[in-house]
Amino acid sequence: xxxxxxxxxxxxxxxxxxxxxxxxxxxxxxxxxxxxxxxxxxxxxxxxxxxxxxxxxxxxxxxxxxxxxxxxxxxxxxxxxxxxxxxxxxxxxxxxxxxxxxxxxxxxxxxxxxxxxxxxxxxxxxxxxxxxxxxxxxxxxxxxxxxxxxxxxxxxxxxxxxxxxxxxxxxxxxxxxxxxxxxxxxxxxxxxxxxxxxxxxxxxxxxxxxxxxxxxxxxxxxxxxxxxxxxxxxxxxxxxxxxxxxxxxxxxxxxxxxxxxxxxxxxxxxxxxxxxxxxxxxxxxxxxxxxxxxxxxxxxxxxxxxxxxxxxxxxxxxxxxxxxxxxx
Numbered sequence: 280x281x282x283x284x285x286x287x288x289x290x291x292x293x294x295x296x297x298x299x300x301x302x303x304x305x306x307x308x309x310x311x312x313x314x315x316x317x318x319x320x321x322x323x324x325x326x327x328x329x330x331x332x333x334x335x336x337x338x339x340x341x342x343x344x345x346x347x348x349x350x351x352x353x354x355x356x357x358x359x360x361x362x363x364x365x366x367x368x369x370x371x372x373x374x375x376x377x378x379x380x381x382x383x384x385x386x387x388x389x390x391x392x393x394x395x396x397x398x399x400x401x402x403x404x405x406x407x408x409x410x411x412x413x414x415x416x417x418x419x420x421x422x423x424x425x426x427x428x429x430x431x432x433x434x435x436x437x438x439x440x441x442x443x444x445x446x447x448x449x450x451x452x453x454x455x456x457x458x459x460x461x462x463x464x465x466x467x468x469x470x471x472x473x474x475x476x477x478x479x480x481x482x483x484x485x486x487x488x489x490x491x492x493x494x495x496x497x498x499x500x501x502x503x504x505x506x507x508x509x510x511x512x513x514x515x516x517x518x519x520x521x522x523x524x525x526x527x528x529x530x531x532x533x534x535x536x537x538x539x540x541x542x543x544x545x546x547x548x549x550x551x552x553x554x555x556x557x558x559x560x561x562x563x564x565x566x567x568x569x570x571x572x573x574x575x576x577x578x579x580x581x582x583x584x585x586x587x588x589x590x591x592x593x594x595x596x597x598x599x600x601x602x603x604x605x606x607x
Contacts, residue, residue, distance in 0.1 A: 293433070296431070297431040297439065300429065300430075300431040300439075300440050301431050301439065301440045301443040301444075303428070304427040304428065304440040304441070304443060304444045305443060305444055305447045307427070307428070307444075308425065308444055308447060308448055308451075311424060312451075315421055315422060315423060315424075316423065316451075316452075316455075318421045319405050319421045319423060319452065320452070320455055320456060320459065322377055322403050322405060322420065322421055323354065323377055323405075323452070323456060324456065324459055324460075326375070326376065326377045326403070327375040328373050328374075328375030328376035328377070328402075329355050329356060329357060329375075329376050329377075330346070330349055330354055330355065330356035330357075330376070330377050330378075330379060331346075331356065331357060331358075331359050331371070331372055331376050331377070331378045331379070331402075332345050332346040332349075332356055332357070332358050332359075332378075332379045332380075332381070332449075333358065333359045333360070333361050333364065333378060333379070333380050333381070333390065333393075334361070334380065334381030334382060334387070334390070335360075335361055335362070335382065335387050335389050335390065336438075337438040337442050338381040338382055338383060338387070338438075338442070338445065339358075339360065339361075339381075340442075341381055341442050341445045341446050341449065342358055342379070342381045343358045344446060344449070345379065345381075345446070345449030345450075345452070345453070346358040348449065348450060348453045349449075349452070349453045349456065352453050352454070352456070352457040353456065353457055353460045354453065354456045354457075354460070359371060359372070361380075361387070361389035361390045361392070361393055362389045364389075364393045369393060369396055369397075372397060372400060372402055373400065373402065374400050374401035374402055375402075376402045376403075377402065377403045377404075377405060378397055378402055378403070378404050378405065379405045379406075379407060379449075380394070380404060380405070380406050380407070380415060380419070381406075381407045381408075381445055382406075382407075382408055382413075382415050383408060383409040383410075383425070383438065383441045383442075383445070384408070384409070384410060384413060385406065385408035385409070385410045385412075385413020385414060385415040385416050386410075386413055386414055386415065387415070390415060391414055391415065394415065394418055398418065403420050403421075404418065404419045404420050404421075405419060405420065405421045405422075405423065406418075406419035406421070406422045406423065407422075407423045407425050407445055407448060407449075408422065408423075408424070408425065408426075409424070409425055409426040409427065409441055410426065411424050411426075423448060425441070425444045425445045425448050426444075427440040427441050427444050428440075431443075482567065482568040482569075482604055482606055483564065483565060483566065483567055483568060484562055484563070484564050484565070484566050484567070484568055484570075484571055484585055484594070484596065485564035485565065485585075485594070486568065486604070487568055487596060487600050487601065487603075487604040487606070488564060488585045488593075488594030488595060488596045488600070489513070489515060489594055489595045489596060489600070490593060490594045493513060493595075494513070494519070494592060494593075494594060494595050495509050495510060495512075495513035495515050495517060495518035495519060495595060496509070496518055496519040496520070496521050496525070496592055497509050497518055497519075497520060497521075497551060498520075498521065498522070498523070499520055499521070499522055499528055499550075499551075499552045500550060500552070501520075501550065501551050501552075502546065502547055502548070502549065502550060502551065503531075503539065503544065503546045503547075503549040503550065503551050503554060504546040504547050505551070506518050506520075506531045506551040506555075507536060507546065510531070510532075510533065510536070513595075515582055515595050515596075515597050516532060516533045516581065516582050516597055517530055517531060517532035517533065517582040517584075517595070517597075518530070518531050518551075519559075519584050519592050519595065520551055520552060520555045521592055524591065525591045525592050526589065526590050526591050526592075527559065527561060527584055527586055527590055527591070527592050528552075528555075528557065529551075529552065529555035529556055529557045529558070529559060530555060530556050530559035530582075530584060531551050531554065531555045531556070532556070532582060535554060535555070535556060539554050559583075559584055560574060560578055560580060560583060560584075561583065561584045561585065561586045561590075562574060562583050562584075562585055562586075563585070563586070563587070563588075564585050564587070564593055564594060568601060568604060568606045569606055571583055571596065571601060572601055572606060575598060575601075581597055581598045582595070582596070582597040582598075583595070583596055583597070
């Protein structure tokens with residue numbers, strides 16, 4: 280191999296050509312989709328076991344990605360290496376499963392070695408190849424044509440456009456299955472609890488609110504000085520004003536304090552009820568934490584009281600609590 284030459288503008292032209300070739304390959308797939316795609320969907324939707332995706336070499340890498348995408352979108356799937364399958368891993372495959380086999384040539388020796396056994400077990404076989412006349416395509420229950428006009432590799436050797444097309448076709452299957460199953464954002468969050476979407480859709484107000492002795496509250500007849508001390512003690516930037524049954528009647532915040540200072544009132548002779556903000560924005564503990572974020576942004580507030588169905592105070596939270604919980 281010759282010593283590499285410095286990068287030139289030609290490299291940009293070549294890169295653009297690669298992207299154009301691969302984009303065209305994917306676009307061509309959309310015009311070629313037919314009843315075979317629908318048949319493949321039906322086979323997978325009727326599957327009582329697992330979807331098993333397999334392929335060798337670069338097709339194997341794509342197969343792993345397809346299995347991962349399906350698993351995260353409501354279709355349990357896993358990858359099996361065809362070489363390992365012929366040395367014992369076939370025991371993982373049952374008659375209830377559906378196998379998606381990827382091979383651009385459709386003649387992969389490793390796949391064709393295990394296909395007869397898969398068929399004999401009664402598992403359904405979906406093939407994804409670039410050759411509808413190949414051995415793998417002919418023995419499959421359903422064949423998906425992932426042919427491309429040419430590879431993006433200048434020598435036409437390295438799998439490039441063909442692997443991109445296979446990946447896109449796998450994504451199309453996964454998304455169509457997602458839609459058919461009614462798989463929604465909350466379902467997605469349950470399979471991604473460690474991600475930001477999981478936190479946004481699985482974290483409820485009750486999970487992060489301040490409760491018990493950490494709730495800031497004073498009775499309706501409290502002096503303004505008592506309310507200010509409560510705000511300082513609890514560190515939420517506000518206090519709830521409650522009656523004897525702990526029902527919320529108002530809120531007094533840092534912002535209210537600044538406005539009160541401008542009036543030059545006697546804090547020890549003024550009741551908090553006379554300067555509180557009545558009917559404050561509140562939220563239920565069973566609400567999603569992201570709903571609290573939306574309300575705070577909508578009403579330009581940074582604290583909220585948490586109340587139950589009887590308007591009784593059960594918690595409090597502010598924007599810092601939501602930040603700490605990584606909801607925002």
